[in-house]
Amino acid sequence: MCGIVGYIGNKKATEVLINGLSRLEYRGYDSAGVAVSQGGKIHTKKRKGRLKVLEDLMEKEPLEGTVGIGHTRWATHGEPSDVNSHPHANADHSIVIVHNGIIENYMELKEKLIIKGYRFLSDTDTEVIAHLLDSLYQGDMVKAVREATTYLKGSYALGVLCHSEPDKIIAVRKDSPLVIGVGDNENFIASDIPAILNYTRNVYLLDDKEIAILTKERVIVLDQHGEEAGKQIFKVDWDAADAEKGGYEHFMLKEIHEQPKALRDTLTSRLYDDKKEIVLDKIKLGKEELDKINRIYIVACGTAYHAGLIGKYSIEKYARIPVEADIASEFRYRNPIIDEKTLLILISQSGETADTLAAMRLAKQKGARVMAVTNVVGSSVSREADDVLYTWAGPEIAVASTKAYTTQLACMYMIALHLGMLKGTVNEEELTKIQESLKASPEMVEKVIKKESAIKEFAYDKFNVRDVFFLGRGSDYYASLEGSLKMKEISYIHSEAYPAGELKHGPIALIEEGTVVIALCTQTELLEKMMSNIKEVKARGAYVVALAKESDKAIEKEADKVFYIPDTQDDIAPIPTVVILQILAYYLSVARGCDVDKPRNLAKSVTVE
Numbered sequence: 001m002c003g004i005v006g007y008i009g010n011k012k013a014t015e016v017l018i019n020g021l022s023r024l025e026y027r028g029y030d031s032a033g034v035a036v037s038q039g040g041k042i043h044t045k046k047r048k049g050r051l052k053v054l055e056d057l058m059e060k061e062p063l064e065g066t067v068g069i070g071h072t073r074w075a076t077h078g079e080p081s082d083v084n085s086h087p088h089a090n091a092d093h094s095i096v097i098v099h100n101g102i103i104e105n106y107m108e109l110k111e112k113l114i115i116k117g118y119r120f121l122s123d124t125d126t127e128v129i130a131h132l133l134d135s136l137y138q139g140d141m142v143k144a145v146r147e148a149t150t151y152l153k154g155s156y157a158l159g160v161l162c163h164s165e166p167d168k169i170i171a172v173r174k175d176s177p178l179v180i181g182v183g184d185n186e187n188f189i190a191s192d193i194p195a196i197l198n199y200t201r202n203v204y205l206l207d208d209k210e211i212a213i214l215t216k217e218r219v220i221v222l223d224q225h226g227e228e229a230g231k232q233i234f235k236v237d238w239d240a241a242d243a244e245k246g247g248y249e250h251f252m253l254k255e256i257h258e259q260p261k262a263l264r265d266t267l268t269s270r271l272y273d274d275k276k277e278i279v280l281d282k283i284k285l286g287k288e289e290l291d292k293i294n295r296i297y298i299v300a301c302g303t304a305y306h307a308g309l310i311g312k313y314s315i316e317k318y319a320r321i322p323v324e325a326d327i328a329s330e331f332r333y334r335n336p337i338i339d340e341k342t343l344l345i346l347i348s349q350s351g352e353t354a355d356t357l358a359a360m361r362l363a364k365q366k367g368a369r370v371m372a373v374t375n376v377v378g379s380s381v382s383r384e385a386d387d388v389l390y391t392w393a394g395p396e397i398a399v400a401s402t403k404a405y406t407t408q409l410a411c412m413y414m415i416a417l418h419l420g421m422l423k424g425t426v427n428e429e430e431l432t433k434i435q436e437s438l439k440a441s442p443e444m445v446e447k448v449i450k451k452e453s454a455i456k457e458f459a460y461d462k463f464n465v466r467d468v469f470f471l472g473r474g475s476d477y478y479a480s481l482e483g484s485l486k487m488k489e490i491s492y493i494h495s496e497a498y499p500a501g502e503l504k505h506g507p508i509a510l511i512e513e514g515t516v517v518i519a520l521c522t523q524t525e526l527l528e529k530m531m532s533n534i535k536e537v538k539a540r541g542a543y544v545v546a547l548a549k550e551s552d553k554a555i556e557k558e559a560d561k562v563f564y565i566p567d568t569q570d571d572i573a574p575i576p577t578v579v580i581l582q583i584l585a586y587y588l589s590v591a592r593g594c595d596v597d598k599p600r601n602l603a604k605s606v607t608v609e
Helices: 013-022 051-060 106-115 126-136 141-149 251-257 259-267 287-291 302-319 328-334 354-365 380-384 403-423 428-449 452-462 475-491 500-505 524-538 553-557 574-591
Strands: 003-008 031-038 041-048 067-073 095-100 156-162 169-174 179-182 187-190 202-205 211-214 219-222 295-300 323-327 342-348 369-374 387-390 467-472 494-499 516-521 543-549 561-565
Touching: 003 013, 003 095, 003 156, 003 169, 013 031, 013 051, 013 067, 013 187, 031 051, 031 095, 041 051, 067 095, 067 156, 095 126, 106 126, 126 141, 126 156, 141 156, 141 169, 141 211, 169 187, 179 219, 187 211, 251 259, 251 574, 259 403, 259 428, 287 403, 295 302, 295 328, 295 354, 302 323, 302 342, 302 403, 302 475, 323 328, 328 354, 342 354, 342 403, 354 369, 354 380, 369 380, 369 403, 380 387, 387 403, 403 428, 403 574, 428 561, 428 574, 452 561, 452 574, 467 475, 467 500, 467 524, 475 494, 475 516, 475 574, 494 500, 500 524, 516 524, 524 543, 524 553, 543 574, 561 574
Parallel strands: 295 323, 295 342, 342 369, 369 387, 467 494, 467 516, 516 543, 543 561
Antiparallel strands: 003 067, 003 187, 031 041, 031 067, 095 156, 156 169, 169 211, 179 187, 179 202, 211 219
């Protein structure tokens, strides 16, 4: 959430800033602003609303400088407004900053600054940083920023302009992502790589408490002790075009269609026809280390948590190790039992999810081994974990995750099999069987996507539905949680997912004439029980949409509508199944006139707790 872009060079800064901010719109925001050094002063323009509102203002009141910072804000402190928008400044506008994150002790700092005579215009925690820097500045902004970080508690990524030092931008981060782009006589800061990919592929990935000093000619990165950090350039190997719509109406639809490729990329080089093993490139955990593990936690948020639930199911089945799946925002506050015999598996698309990072750091403090599943090379999670498995999904721009989720599933299956092979609880026959199903999953998804027009037709027929209930058993229930979340996220339809066996323990009271029930029926051993559950809701007037394997035609006798997935092993069925649910949610959203890629109140990367 929130986006930062900064530029220093020879180009018109506002053009670079607006272009970069437009590539961060997917992160979620409610206002936008820029600050540019021009004519010996720092000029700020900011407005509530979409970036287009700011662009229209800039056309009427252009800024011509070549040094500037920009921001898209997602409200945390204070309502969306022009005043609360970033950038924020000190009283005489000689120090201007942009900030991602949350300053937890901002009220304490604010009260002390008010006593000193500082006056505040906004309701934000960010304005406190601007006045704090003013109180500390004695002619050296790098020194002031370093000192300010000793007072700030919470998370932050900062870009700082100073009137007295007009030829530089200062940047620092803690628990909130920030990258430095290195160009030819121009340099950049950004909260995410897509913002600057049109200008450079060479970036520094800042670590916590590192400070970057950018001039037009060079970048210096200092560690928290003030010494040069000796950073290595990270070269981005994907194209800016990968973050474009490519002719699709929405990023979400494009990313749904990219899932076969994403799955192939994630599985290739890890599954071999001639090897009876799973090759996980960055996983160093071996049999000796695994034999010491007596407990596994899978910790994640939102969609990644739903992937974790299927991971729990799979690891317990194939590796026979007890697994707890936990929501990251709850995990560290319940005093979990963690020691050196614990394996913590983190799942995060961005690798920067604040709650997930906090859980990881707690576990590492207590001696646990940490394994990360993430989509972003060089992210905080990937750098701090002991083992990393990347989902090669490519850039995911839409707020509602699609290809990141299905590739996370693929990774969780591979981890489960890898652990099972190490433990000796999976034999070669079982391995071969599920390997073949996994390798076939991209083709299964391609077949499901070909049903898009039929799913669209159904969505347009039912788009006025008020409530939708999802039912499933086993891994179908876990997949139904993700289907329900997708529907809530982008179509704003109230939906709930329940284990079908719990139906009679309360949820059935909600079923009435015309209620839409989506029944996931892909688990062969549980099919008869699901048929009984369908009869129960049908008897109370529900309209039932079933998802089943192509060979299970008997389902047509019970359900009002059936969407089929290719026949596959039960464990792998969630991959093609969830794609149907993604497409359904997408077209319901379109039919209802919702903003598919930028749903209200949501952000792509949740970098605050």
